[in-house]
């Protein structure tokens with residue numbers, strides 16, 4: 001704030017204080033929303049994982065996984081690598097943003113977006129390259145259930161990253177004189193940073209999920 | 221927050237229609253009309269895709285039912301509905317980096333048919349939606365109770381009977397999950413915590429329109445031959461059921477998404493948008509109920525969503541999640557369903573206790589007894605409810621050694637539930653009770669819930685459960701908790717809050733007729749059903765032992781009169797709101813809650829200045845209580861100064877500026 005608040009009249013001072021109070025509320029909302037979203041998504045994946053382990057343990061009619069059927073392993077591994085790489089890039093980007101190197105963050109965010117699109121595309125392609133029918137066994141069913149959800153969440157995370165970097169590009173001119181998106185004290189910049197923090201957190205979480213299910217489907 | 225012209229223009233749809241144009245024609249822009257058009261287009265496209273994809277599948281050819289096209293039609297129909305209403309406008313504009321449109325005030329009755337960012341409008345829209353859900357499903361109940369008038373002669377066949385029972389149960393469950401969180405959660409929470417709206421107003425509106433979409437989706441079931449599994453849709457019946465099952469699965473998915481969004485919004489709003497001075501210990505008990513219910517909604521509903529999704533895959537992509545012969549397990553559904561289903565029980569109980577807690581204090585002029593115990597009880601119930609779902613499978617072949625464990629933790633829940641119940645009793649104790657309509661509904665709720673709660677303890681007991689599971693005893697038990705509890709609290713709150721929401725009181729005479737009819741005939745309907753259940757009458761069977769005819773016929777007639785009580789309510793509502801509306805006095809119940817201190821009608825942004833909260837709203841009956849809040853502002857500065865936020869920290873320790881509470885001279889606002 002450029003103006004010394006000591007010099008302001010009470011009305012303007014209170015308006016200024018309310019704006020700050022509101023903004024803190026919105027920043028807090030982003031923080032809570034991200035963590036809560038992860039909680040919600042965790043319960044979605046927990047449902048899928050429960051199906052995996054429940055059917056695996058039940059092994060009804062010895063049809064959990066006959067003949068060790070597996071979806072294309074190379075494709076599955078590539079998908080997982082894309083998401084993990086996307087998360088790593090996002091984390092790197094977030095720290096460069098806070099260092100004030102905005103160009104790097106923009107590049108990192110677009111790279112994560114691209115990796116997300118590739119991962120989702122590969123996941124859809126993998127579904128067309130299966131050597132088994134969905135209802136063959138418990139294992140194949142769980143895989144068919146997993147893959148579309150994986151596409152949906154990867155695309156969701158990609159959308160979030162893309163909208164954040166698109167917003168950053170629109171704001172660039174406005175924020176340039178006050179230190180850029182990484183340092184500017186303007187409300188727009190603070191909300192942007194709250195978003196970057198949230199989306200990065202979400203990508204790291206997705207990397208963990210994708211790695212876990214990769215192990216369940218291709219390794220175990 | 222300064223917003224540039226560029227940002228304001230960058231709003232996609234809204235930028236092009238000026239305010240003056242909208243004033244001339246309020247239907248300009250998106251509304252339910254474009255929503256229905258979008259739904260029709262989406263539905264037809266979905267059907268078309270489904271036919272292209274699956275019409276040559278062997279299973280489709282053999283059965284003549286194309287579940288792919290039904291599911292795609294319903295799913296794309298829902299997306300089209302939301303798109304037509306404008307739910308995706310901002311989401312799409314965001315891809316190009318645009319900022320949200322500046323929220324503008326909408327006026328006129330047409331706004332109730334549009335997507336709006338005003339939480340007060342959404343609350344009222346939700347109210348109409350839940351009533352529509354409730355009355356539709358109630359009509360189904362009247363029809364199948366008619367069938368049960370006699371065990372010999374039949375009014376509807378067994379198949380239609382089962383369809384009606386299933387449709388009734390499913391719709392009522394969908395409705396009850398949002399019955400209070402939808403209308404009152406959205407309307408009241410921002411007012412009660414001193415906020416200017418919900419944290420995510422677009423998600424708020426989307427949750428409402430998803431709820432409405434769910435209503436339409438579940439009502440398509442009869443078109444596809446219905447489903448006759450009951451509301452629990454146990455596999456393998458689920459996998460074998462007709463096309464109506466697709467409506468059930470997609471419908472629960474759609475309503476479930478709306479529930480998740482609503483709970484999400486409640487939690488984020490309550491944790492972050494509380495006004496200065498609104499500490500956790502000052503939060504109205506209704507807000508505590510919304511917070512704990514929010515956690516149940518956000519964490520339990522995703523599991524139902526997954527369960528329904530897997531069911532859809534079984535019926536469309538021919539997976540075998542619930543098909544034992546192909547490596548699946550019907551128990552998988554039973555587990556996923558009840559992992560959601562038990563917390564759902566408390567999604568339908570906690571909001572009722574929250575509402576009743578608000579009304580009891582006002583009408584007994586006493587502080588809420590043991591406030592912290594009530595909040596702790598709600599948290600305890602919410603936590604425990606995730607660990608008891610297996611009690612629904614006691615007789616379904618679970619490992620017998622597991623039963624004592626789930627019996628014990630189910631019985632444990634009655635402790636925090638008892639806390640909440642006793643808080644109500646303690647509040648009444650030696651109060652100056654006013655028998656107003658909302659108070660009568662609240663007291664009736666405690667009466668009914670006692671029967672519902674105690675029969676629940678019996679049901680959790682494995683030996684008793686062996687005898688009565690799957691009988692009318694179970695049915696009567698949960699009607700006593702959900703209808704006797706939640707629905708009574710809901711109607712009490714409608715009478716209580718209508719003057720706040722619309723500025724008009726509901727007619728008291730008609731209201732009393734409604735209350736006494738509903739209370740008496742509710743009990744005369746469901747108490748006999750407890751008995752017939754105990755005598756062995758199973759649920760979901762259209763015939764029964766002739767010796768039970770007397771009680772059944774009695775219950776049916778009582779149920780007709782129960783239905784009639786809602787006709788009285790609807791007549792009252794229409795009369796008092798539209799035909800002969802009388803302006804309600806300001807704060808007619810003399811409540812101290814800040815939602816009642818606001819002007820009539822509540823301004824668009826609720827508060828000119830963020831209020832400074834000074835105490836909890838329950839200081840009734842005290843000599844000279846501190847005001848609940850100072851509405852003249854100063855709170856934000858004080859809070860920031862206290863928290864050491866630069867540059868406002870310069871005011872820390874300067875009470876004349878940072879603590880305007882010290883010079884409050886406006887006790888006239890108080891009761």
Ligand SMILES: [Cu+2]
Nearest residue numbers: 561562565609
């Ligand atoms: Cu239960």
